Amino acid sequence: MVDDDDDCERMTPSRRAMLGAAGALFAWSFVPKFAYAAAGSRDPRFLLVVLRGALDGLSAVPPIGDPDYAGLREDIALMRDGPDAALPLDGFFYLHPAMPNLARLYASGQASIVHAAATGYRERSHFDGQDVLESGQAGPGRTESGWLNRLIASLPPGEGVSRRGVLGVGVVPPLVVRGEAPILGWAPPRMARAGPDLIQRLGDLYGQRDPGLARALSQAGLTEGIAQRRGMGSEVRGGGGPDSADGMKRIAEGAAALVGADDGPRIAALAFEGWDTHANEGGAKGRLAQLLGGLDGALASFEAGLKPVWNDTVVMVVTEFGRTAKVNGTVGTDHGTGTVAFLVGGAVKGGRMIADWPGLKLEQLHEKRDLKPTTDIRAVAKGVVSELFGLSGPVLAEKVFPGTGGLAPLAGLVG
Amino acid sequence: MASPSDARSDSVGLQRFGLGFGVGQSPAIRVGARDRLLAEIDRRALPQPAGLPFSGTAEIGAALYAFEDRERSGREARRAAQASEAQVAAAQPALAQSVPAAPASSTPQSPMAQPKPAAEPALPYRTYRQEVLARVRLALDAETGFGERLVQFWSNHFCVGATKSNLTRIMAGAYEREAIRPHVFGRFEEMLVAAESHPAMLDFLDNRLSIGPSSPAGKRRGRGLNENLAREILELHTLGVSGGYAQVDVTNLARIITGWTVVGREAVLGFPGSFAFNAGLHEPGAPPLLGKPYGQPGKEKGLAALGDLARHPATADFIAIKLVRHFVADDPPPALVRALSAVFRRTEGDLAAVSRALLESDAAWRAEPTKIRSPQEFLIAAFRALGRKPDFGQIIGPLGVIGQPLWQPAGPNGYPDGNEAWASPEGIKTRIDVAAGWGRQAAGNVPDPRLLTEDILGPLLSPETRQAVARAESRPQALALMLMSPEFQRR
Numbered sequence: 047m048v049d050d051d052d053d054c055e056r057m058t059p060s061r062r063a064m065l066g067a068a069g070a071l072f073a074w075s076f077v078p079k080f081a082y083a084a085a086g087s088r089d090p091r092f093l094l095v096v097l098r099g100a101l102d103g104l105s106a107v108p109p110i111g112d113p114d115y116a117g118l119r120e121d122i123a124l125m126r127d128g129p130d131a132a133l134p135l136d137g138f139f140y141l142h143p144a145m146p147n148l149a150r151l152y153a154s155g156q157a158s159i160v161h162a163a164a165t166g167y168r169e170r171s172h173f174d175g176q177d178v179l180e181s182g183q184a185g186p187g188r189t190e191s192g193w194l195n196r197l198i199a200s201l202p203p204g205e206g207v208s209r210r211g212v213l214g215v216g217v218v219p220p221l222v223v224r225g226e227a228p229i230l231g232w233a234p235p236r237m238a239r240a241g242p243d244l245i246q247r248l249g250d251l252y253g254q255r256d257p258g259l260a261r262a263l264s265q266a267g268l269t270e271g272i273a274q275r276r277g278m279g280s281e282v283r284g285g286g287g288p289d290s291a292d293g294m295k296r297i298a299e300g301a302a303a304l305v306g307a308d309d310g311p312r313i314a315a316l317a318f319e320g321w322d323t324h325a326n327e328g329g330a331k332g333r334l335a336q337l338l339g340g341l342d343g344a345l346a347s348f349e350a351g352l353k354p355v356w357n358d359t360v361v362m363v364v365t366e367f368g369r370t371a372k373v374n375g376t377v378g379t380d381h382g383t384g385t386v387a388f389l390v391g392g393a394v395k396g397g398r399m400i401a402d403w404p405g406l407k408l409e410q411l412h413e414k415r416d417l418k419p420t421t422d423i424r425a426v427a428k429g430v431v432s433e434l435f436g437l438s439g440p441v442l443a444e445k446v447f448p449g450t451g452g453l454a455p456l457a458g459l460v461g
Numbered sequence: 462m463a464s465p466s467d468a469r470s471d472s473v474g475l476q477r478f479g480l481g482f483g484v485g486q487s488p489a490i491r492v493g494a495r496d497r498l499l500a501e502i503d504r505r506a507l508p509q510p511a512g513l514p515f516s517g518t519a520e521i522g523a524a525l526y527a528f529e530d531r532e533r534s535g536r537e538a539r540r541a542a543q544a545s546e547a548q549v550a551a552a553q554p555a556l557a558q559s560v561p562a563a564p565a566s567s568t569p570q571s572p573m574a575q576p577k578p579a580a581e582p583a584l585p586y587r588t589y590r591q592e593v594l595a596r597v598r599l600a601l602d603a604e605t606g607f608g609e610r611l612v613q614f615w616s617n618h619f620c621v622g623a624t625k626s627n628l629t630r631i632m633a634g635a636y637e638r639e640a641i642r643p644h645v646f647g648r649f650e651e652m653l654v655a656a657e658s659h660p661a662m663l664d665f666l667d668n669r670l671s672i673g674p675s676s677p678a679g680k681r682r683g684r685g686l687n688e689n690l691a692r693e694i695l696e697l698h699t700l701g702v703s704g705g706y707a708q709v710d711v712t713n714l715a716r717i718i719t720g721w722t723v724v725g726r727e728a729v730l731g732f733p734g735s736f737a738f739n740a741g742l743h744e745p746g747a748p749p750l751l752g753k754p755y756g757q758p759g760k761e762k763g764l765a766a767l768g769d770l771a772r773h774p775a776t777a778d779f780i781a782i783k784l785v786r787h788f789v790a791d792d793p794p795p796a797l798v799r800a801l802s803a804v805f806r807r808t809e810g811d812l813a814a815v816s817r818a819l820l821e822s823d824a825a826w827r828a829e830p831t832k833i834r835s836p837q838e839f840l841i842a843a844f845r846a847l848g849r850k851p852d853f854g855q856i857i858g859p860l861g862v863i864g865q866p867l868w869q870p871a872g873p874n875g876y877p878d879g880n881e882a883w884a885s886p887e888g889i890k891t892r893i894d895v896a897a898g899w900g901r902q903a904a905g906n907v908p909d910p911r912l913l914t915e916d917i918l919g920p921l922l923s924p925e926t927r928q929a930v931a932r933a934e935s936r937p938q939a940l941a942l943m944l945m946s947p948e949f950q951r952r
Contacts, residue, residue, distance in 0.1 A: 173872075240941070241897065262886045319872075375686045
């Protein structure tokens with residue numbers, strides 16, 4: 047802790063100096079002012095991680111205490127005991143053995159897990175499911191804006207969270223951040239970058255000829271400046287994509303560095319891929335285990351990278367839907383409905399399983415096939431963001447998650 | 462008798478439907494632009510990529526299995542050597558301890574400790590590289606490139622992902638050559654069947670593993686269905702997600718196409734790695750799809766179902782929307798969509814007729830250029846404009862960075878097709894980095910970037926871009942400005 051405090055003391059003046067220089071150099075860049083949270087109040091951070099491909103919640107957080115679990119899962123069922131035993135949570139639910147960091151955070155009261163959760167979407171298309179999850183709309187359709195973008199747009203303008211925009215990590219920003227409010231972009235650097243003079247000239251040209259490109263370029267400039275000051279500049283790195291443990295770690299490190307910066311965005315979204323486990327899913331070991339290990343490593347990277355602000359942070363991990371309760375004909379699982387969501391961070395009122403468990407008997411399953419959803423993921427999201435950012439119910443119900451007036455935000459998720 | 466505005470619209474049309482102007486090519490090709498594009502349809506056949514090590518799937522399959530067998534025996538030999546070393550060490554513990562501690566890397570007796578020679582990439586990667594290079598060369602050599610653009614479109618519609626396995630990586634190029642390219646100006650139904658029965662697709666979406674529960678193999682092994690391919694046929698390849706099917710249709714289509722699989726290394730049902738219908742995996746019976754039972758024998762069952770899906774009105778609408786969105790505007794003009802869908806229905810999916818209707822529509826031809834070129838389009842257009850012949854690394858490096866390497870989409874829905882994806886802040890910023898690199902590499906071969914810009918952008922060139930290029934601080938920067946200008950980026 048002493049080291050961290052020293053670091054902050056030492057870095058702040060130089061950051062100021064560099065900001066000044068950057069502001070002079072990049073006319074198209076905006077120079078944010080520092081805004082320290084007033085004593086006693088919170089300067090919250092919120093990161094949304096979307097797992098694309100529909101995470102198997104029954105493997106990630108196996109209900110080993112349910113008498114029907116082992117029979118449904120056959121060869122990929124996880125066990126309480128043995129060499130690859132699942133990690134205990136509350137005696138009924140366990141955690142996949144590839145996630146020791148999450149188990150530790152849960153035990154220390156910094157993580158909660160929501161089970162049997164889903165959005166309002168009940169079909170089984172990944173792409174529609176992701177659109178619903180990210181747009182915050184009641185159903186699929188061609189949607190222009192995401193709920194995190196509308197959340198930012200609903201906050202008071204000025205010096206606060208809204209002024210800093212929402213960060214979309216990756217070359218293609220996730221739908222959840224797209225919209226009218228400013229979007230910042232960042233992706234792990236993989237090649238040498240263009241010089242500032244070329245960017246300045248293109249900024250001028252776009253300003254005269256192409257407002258759309260001008261806007262994109264000026265928004266890209268915002269994170270560029272922060273990234274350079276945090277030493278994330280032009281280093282050329284290779285490595286795996288967002289479906290590998292290595293890629294997840296690099297993406298998480300970068301997002302944490304940007305969100306942790308004094309003048310960085312307070313809200314970010316990123317996506318990890320590869321969760322569509324139709325065949326050879328594996329149990330305690332195998333394909334899904336490797337992905338869960340990657341996610342667990344990313345959570346550790348968030349914790350390390352956001353250490354000074356970890357107590358103000360909530361990381362929410364969600365996926366478009368779950369998978370079939372029963373293992374399929376190829377030792378994998380097909381598209382299902384209910385799944386899990388994770389809430390991780392020092393601001394989480396943690397150490398809790400949040401689940402109205404529907405059971406796994408055939409007649410208890412959704413369409414006799416999938417884990418029945420009993421908690422709406424939008425109620426969880428509404429609960430987290432209303433407590434973190436002080437948004438009122440009507441704004442959440444009308445603007446951020448339209449048509450959800452009847453869906454009360456889940457209270458008491460943030461401590 | 463072209464008026465100035467016609468010259469401009471010809472230029473927009475060539476960028477919209479083609480691959481961009483080659484250096485020195487542009488003034489001539491702008492004359493009669495629409496007729497040139499239409500002539501590609503009249504020729505009906507597209508050239509095949511040249512200079513490939515394998516002619517097709519069956520040859521590739523045999524090579525892949527031989528490669529995997531060699532890999533396996535190599536691994537087994539290494540394991541055996543390690544095991545015998547361990548035995549020796551265990552039998553002589555005193556000796557092992559008496560040896561002075563040496564750095565592990567200097568013990569030459571272990572084959573594992575020796576540095577590996579800087580190896581050629583393994584066969585699947587090597588083949589993937591050659592296929593990518595051959596495909597890009599073909600696009601660089603095309604006159605207008607409408608046919609190649611259609612190959613990109615359909616290859617993305619029926620995409621496979623090369624990162625799934627050795628098999629899809631080594632066959633991704635052959636898949637496009639065999640299942641997509643021959644049918645671009647043919648019938649949709651034929652492309653559909655070719656795609657769904659190709660080994661690369663059967664592997665990518667797991668149908669090779671799917672077994673009918675009541676089939677002979679299903680009863681014996683207790684394994685069963687995998688719905689993955691069936692779902693994506695309905696959702697992504699034919700009807701579209703709102704095309705009016707239910708979960709039961711997904712499961713029944715999965716039953717209908719059980720037995721569509723890939724020949725194994727034992728070559729029981731044909732050439733290794735090629736498509737086969739395996740009756741031993743096929744679910745018996747007549748499962749209904751969209752209310753109609755399919756009781757044909759064997760492979761005929763699936764062919765009948767795919768034929769009906771290909772002719773379904775929802776399929777016509779879905780394809781029309783995707784085509785118009787790809788070529789014309791992110792928000793596709795409804796009248797144009799209706800027109801293309803009507804042609805698709807009337808001709809029962811004659812893709813030459815549908816493509817002709819698109820080119821002949823004034824709405825498609827004269828719309829304002831609002832779409833950003835995709836990364837692949839940008840790369841091809843840039844290399845055409847700069848007159849460069851890239852090697853594999855010069856292709857796959859930039860495409861990886863700007864987000865669209867060949868045949869590697871994140872999911873079976875293919876790469877996105879809209880400005881929200883490609884004109885994002887980070888996307889534009891990364892494109893500038895790439896363009897800066899290309900400007901540096903090409904500057905030595907371009908005498909005057911101002912003349913090149915006049916040649917490539919022609920009637921599209923705005924005074925502002927002309928001035929920006931003229932005032933650039935260096936030749937590389939001038940080229941980067943041309944490549945990143947709105948006139949070059951939008952089509």
